[in-house]
Amino acid sequence: MIEFAKVSKQYSRDVFALRDISLSVRKGEFLFLAGPSGAGKSTVLKMIAAIERPSSGTLTVSGQNINTIRSSGMPYLRRNLGLIFQQQRLLHDRSILANVMLPLVVTGAARSDAEKRARAALDKVDLLDKANAEPQELSGGEQQRVAIARAIVNRPQIILADEPTANLDRDNANKVLAALKSFHGVGVTCLISTHDDQYLTGAERIIYLDHGRIVDGWRDSANNPLRAAR
Amino acid sequence: MNWLRQHFFALGDAFTHLLRSPGNFILNVLVVSIALALPFAGLTVLQNVRPVSEQLAVEPEISIFLKMDVSRDKAIALEGIIRTILKDYSSNARIEFIPREKAFDSLKTKTGLNDVLATLGENPLPDSYVLKMSGFENAMDAGRIDDIAQKLQAMPGIDTVQIDSAWVKRLAALLRILRLVLLFLGVTLGAVVVAVVFNTIRLQVMTQYEEIEVSRLLGATNAFIHRPFYYTGALLGLCAGGLALGLVVLAMQPLNLAIAEFARLYASEFRLAPPTLLATAAQLGLSALLGLIGAMLSVKRHLSRLA
Numbered sequence: 250m251i252e253f254a255k256v257s258k259q260y261s262r263d264v265f266a267l268r269d270i271s272l273s274v275r276k277g278e279f280l281f282l283a284g285p286s287g288a289g290k291s292t293v294l295k296m297i298a299a300i301e302r303p304s305s306g307t308l309t310v311s312g313q314n315i316n317t318i319r320s321s322g323m324p325y326l327r328r329n330l331g332l333i334f335q336q337q338r339l340l341h342d343r344s345i346l347a348n349v350m351l352p353l354v355v356t357g358a359a360r361s362d363a364e365k366r367a368r369a370a371l372d373k374v375d376l377l378d379k380a381n382a383e384p385q386e387l388s389g390g391e392q393q394r395v396a397i398a399r400a401i402v403n404r405p406q407i408i409l410a411d412e413p414t415a416n417l418d419r420d421n422a423n424k425v426l427a428a429l430k431s432f433h434g435v436g437v438t439c440l441i442s443t444h445d446d447q448y449l450t451g452a453e454r455i456i457y458l459d460h461g462r463i464v465d466g467w468r469d470s471a472n473n474p475l476r477a478a479r
Numbered sequence: 480m481n482w483l484r485q486h487f488f489a490l491g492d493a494f495t496h497l498l499r500s501p502g503n504f505i506l507n508v509l510v511v512s513i514a515l516a517l518p519f520a521g522l523t524v525l526q527n528v529r530p531v532s533e534q535l536a537v538e539p540e541i542s543i544f545l546k547m548d549v550s551r552d553k554a555i556a557l558e559g560i561i562r563t564i565l566k567d568y569s570s571n572a573r574i575e576f577i578p579r580e581k582a583f584d585s586l587k588t589k590t591g592l593n594d595v596l597a598t599l600g601e602n603p604l605p606d607s608y609v610l611k612m613s614g615f616e617n618a619m620d621a622g623r624i625d626d627i628a629q630k631l632q633a634m635p636g637i638d639t640v641q642i643d644s645a646w647v648k649r650l651a652a653l654l655r656i657l658r659l660v661l662l663f664l665g666v667t668l669g670a671v672v673v674a675v676v677f678n679t680i681r682l683q684v685m686t687q688y689e690e691i692e693v694s695r696l697l698g699a700t701n702a703f704i705h706r707p708f709y710y711t712g713a714l715l716g717l718c719a720g721g722l723a724l725g726l727v728v729l730a731m732q733p734l735n736l737a738i739a740e741f742a743r744l745y746a747s748e749f750r751l752a753p754p755t756l757l758a759t760a761a762q763l764g765l766s767a768l769l770g771l772i773g774a775m776l777s778v779k780r781h782l783s784r785l786a
Contacts, residue, residue, distance in 0.1 A: 298696070328698035338693050354488065355699035357481040
């Protein structure tokens with residue numbers, strides 16, 4: 250479903266965000282991108298969403314080559330993705346319901362249909378009762394769950410979550426991860442970046458990045474955060 | 480259906496953003512309407528004056544006064560020569576022979592100077608011809624009349640040939656200048672309107688930066704993002720155009736009082752009429768178009784940078 254083939258991202262002569270990344274993500278996988286800050290986790294997610302393009306190598310998402318995708322084709326690629334950002338990026342001039350409806354509205358969905366689906370999405374993250382509230386009235390954890398509802402409202406094939414548990418307490422972070430796992434349960438491919446090792450325990454698949462490279466055999470290394478945690 | 484829904488959404492979105500800061504919108508409408516009011520006023524004056532000038536230009540008159548010693552038979556015979564001259568210049572005219580008696584009676588009737596004229600003893604007026612020219616499409620053609628007049632003057636028995644086209648030419652020249660001034664004014668102030676809308680949209684793009692970014696990431700197309708700004712520009716232009724027309728119509732009330740007083744001196748009923756429905760629609764359409772152009776330029780410049 251997602252295929253990185255020797256992908257590099259270079260911002261200037263000496264600044265590399267990614268170096269020769271080769272990675273395959275199958276449909277329905279639940280994958281963590283782990284590693285310290287600045288390892289390149291966010292760049293991987295941005296490339297999948299065509300926010301950034303590879304400097305070299307080839308990246309294919311759902312059969313579309315991100316290297317060559319035209320700007321007119323990007324919206325249609327993104328409609329199959331559910332994006333969750335570290336800073337939720339909710340629009341503060343409108344209600345929670347209107348925020349969740351936005352991915353449907355941009356596709357031209359009928360208002361009544363969009364509202365129905367947005368309410369269903371909010372119900373899935375236990376925030377239906379906050380539908381008419383404004384984002385600033387919600388806690389950080391609740392806002393992150395709204396961002397999840399917004400990401401899944403258009404029934405995407407892939408969810409990309411960039412540090413969704415950052416700035417959340419353990420309880421709220423677990424709720425967010427539980428919500429993501431429930432969507433994975435119905436076949437949605439999930440890629441979650443985190444620098445917080447405590448959420449990696451029991452993960453189905455972990456890709457560990459450091460200085461823009463995938464670290465092979467990291468589970469056996471002394472740097473394995475899971476080993477350290479044990 | 481989806482396409483129509485997207486346009487309704489964009490229009491609604493434009494209204495929502497305008498209503499969020501109505502003060503800014505009203506101020507912008509005021510600025511744009513002042514810029515539009517001047518060319519609209521000029522256009523209205525031109526529209527009012529044009530029919531008058533065209534009417535004058537289309538049917539200029541040539542008066543031919545014969546010498547007093549030309550006999551009636553010879554005077555009537557001149558009509559054939561006049562027709563030949565007109566034919567040479569491919570001009571048509573309604574030729575009216577006015578016998579001196581008829582002219583004298585007319586003078587007495589129209590001026591009410593019966594007593595004064597009676598003291599003259601005899602009729603001092605000559606026989607004359609009045610040629611009402613036709614086939615002149617505009618006042619520019621009036622120059623052709625000069626050549627015809629020269630030929631007529633050369634006929635035997637002619638005392639004076641009087642053309643009324645000279646002042647028509649002057650009026651035509653004046654109207655040409657007025658049109659050019661109006662065109663210059665229209666283009667200049669049209670550019671001002673585009674610039675004001677351009678800046679308004681620029682500020683709106685900056686204000687809505689986050690919303691635009693998020694919408695893009697959620698799969699919004701460029702058309703979806705641009706459309707509300709286009710509607711905002713067109714709405715701004717339309718509202719300003721409406722206000723400008725309202726100002727012009729309002730200003731016409733006191734102006735018409737002054738014009739009526741002036742026209743009365745020339746026994747005329749001339750008044751400035753408000754723009755016709757078609758002219759109103761055209762001016763509103765033009766205002767909306769200018770707003771749309773300003774918005775399109777601004778969106779092209781500022782949103783492409785964001786993209």
